[in-house]
Amino acid sequence: MEQQEYIKVRNSQINYYRDIPLYYQTGVASYALYKPAGIRVSQLRIKQQRHPSLYIEQQDRICAIQELQKGFNQYISESIKNxxxxxxxxxxxxxxxxxxxxxxxxxxxxxxxxxxxxxxxxxxxxxxxxxxxxxxxxxxxxxxxxxxxxxxxxxxxxxxxxxxxxxxxxxxxxxxxxxxxxxxxxxxxxxxxxxxxxxxxxxxxxxxxxxxxxxxxxxxxxxxxxxxxxxxxxxxxxxxxxxxxxxxxxxxxxxxxxxxxxxxxxxxxxxxxxxxxxxxxxxxxxxxxxxxxxxxxxxxxxxxx
Ligand SMILES: [Fe+2]
Ligand SMILES: [Fe+2]
The missing domain is CATH 1.10.3210.10 (Hypothetical protein af1432)
Structure with a gap:
């Protein structure tokens, strides 16, 4: 079976992912689901860094960029307002x-x-x-x-x-x-x-x-x-x-x-x-x-x- 590839997510970007599932590493080349599609990692958890290093699946890469872009766009508007x-x-x-x-x-x-x-x-x-x-x-x-x-x-x-x-x-x-x-x-x-x-x-x-x-x-x-x-x-x-x-x-x-x-x-x-x-x-x-x-x-x- 072809091995699934995973890409590490930058910590500063974890809060933007909702529709993309995130994974964590359980062994040299094995990963397990950390959060499913549809929910976010809680702000508190991110703030206190109470999460392992997180990854996305290679096949989700383009969707992940699109989700990031949406989040960034919103954040840009808020930062301009402030x-x-x-x-x-x-x-x-x-x-x-x-x-x-x-x-x-x-x-x-x-x-x-x-x-x-x-x-x-x-x-x-x-x-x-x-x-x-x-x-x-x-x-x-x-x-x-x-x-x-x-x-x-x-x-x-x-x-x-x-x-x-x-x-x-x-x-x-x-x-x-x-x-x-x-x-x-x-x-x-x-x-x-x-x-x-x-x-x-x-x-x-x-x-x-x-x-x-x-x-x-x-x-x-x-x-x-x-x-x-x-x-x-x-x-x-x-x-x-x-x-x-x-x-x-x-x-x-x-x-x-x-x-x-x-x-x-x-x-x-x-x-x-x-x-x-x-x-x-x-x-x-x-x-x-x-x-x-x-x-x-x-x-x-x-x-x-
Ligand atoms: Fe230029
Ligand atoms: Fe140029």
Whole structure:
């Protein structure tokens, strides 16, 4: 008989599981049911850590991610209401991380609701997302970068009086712009040195991969996929993957915000992160040389104040 595989659940996530059965280990490769579907592990038990290490069955993985996403979404709304920006961001990063672990399985579909909740929360508590992008986390990852780009994009949309409906779409595009990086080897993504020509080529395939994941695997609307495909294109044709000068609005906007976020946050051994003002001066050179849209860039600068 084929051996059933079990995956360990993070302690901080146990309270989110209701419809998924949880198991505990009874021997080297044997597990027993700890709680059936339909009930939760009690809060008290979780708080006092009166439970063994818990596991889910491999076959429940996608359902488990969906259940986690539901719980995270609710928690995000509550944290926004309580003005708890740190919890909102930490939960959002957890949510995006879980979601990106299986992006080809259709798990991205829950993210529109997350962005809806953030946008609604932002209009009531604008201070929360203002603090978002500048809040730093120890380990800078694609997840944190994506959440930061989304926060900056929402800030831009609110500053520019873009409709709530459009703001939600742009926010979602921002959150997913680098989803293609989930398929780039970590050795390239986290390389402590400059990439070789071959590695660069692989790295530069992430917009095309992202476009496929969003459109074909998750059936999310055109603009979201376009943001992923075009955020590295430049108006003078020097970008990638297509080198086109004809770039959608979302592609142009995300191109600017993506660069700004990466330059201000990404600290690499061969390159230090830059200060915001220094970064804007640097990007302005790209505006002057015809790479970025001047109007969008200027609005973005104002939206940061
Ligand atoms: Fe990118
Ligand atoms: Fe990016």
């Amino acid at each position: 003005g708890d920006a740190v919890s909102v961001k930490a939960t959002l990063c957890d949510l995006v991380e879980e979601t990106l672990s299986e992006p080809r399985a259709g798990t991205l579909k829950v993210l529109p609701e997350t962005v809806d909740r953030l946008v609604s929360g932002y209009s009531q508590h604008p201070e929360i997302l203002k603090a978002f992008a500048s809040m730093s986390f120890k380990d800078y990852t694609t997840v944190i970068h994506s959440v930061n780009v989304m926060a900056l994009t929402l800030g831009f949309c609110f500053y520019s009086n873009i409709s709530l409906k459009e703001t939600k779409k742009l926010g979602l595009s921002a959150l997913l712009h680098d989803v293609g990086k989930t398929e780039i080897p970590l050795s390239i993504l986290k390389s402590p040195r400059r990439l070789t020509a071959e590695e660069f080529k692989i790295m530069r395939s992430h917009p095309t991969i992202g476009h496929v994941i969003i459109r074909e695997k998750n059936k999310l609307g055109g603009n979201v996929a376009l943001g992923a495909l075009e955020h590295h294109e430049k108006l003078d044709g020097s970008g990638y993957p297509r080198g086109t000068r004809n770039i959608s609005y979302v592609g142009q906007l995300l191109g600017i915000i993506d660069c700004y976020e990466a330059l201000t946050n990404e600290d690499r051994p061969y390159r230090r992160a830059k200060q915001p003002l220094e970064t804007l001066k640097f990007l302005k050179e790209d505006v002057e040389s015809g790479k970025f849209n001047r109007k969008i860039f200027e609005k973005f600068c104002y939206s940061l104040i």
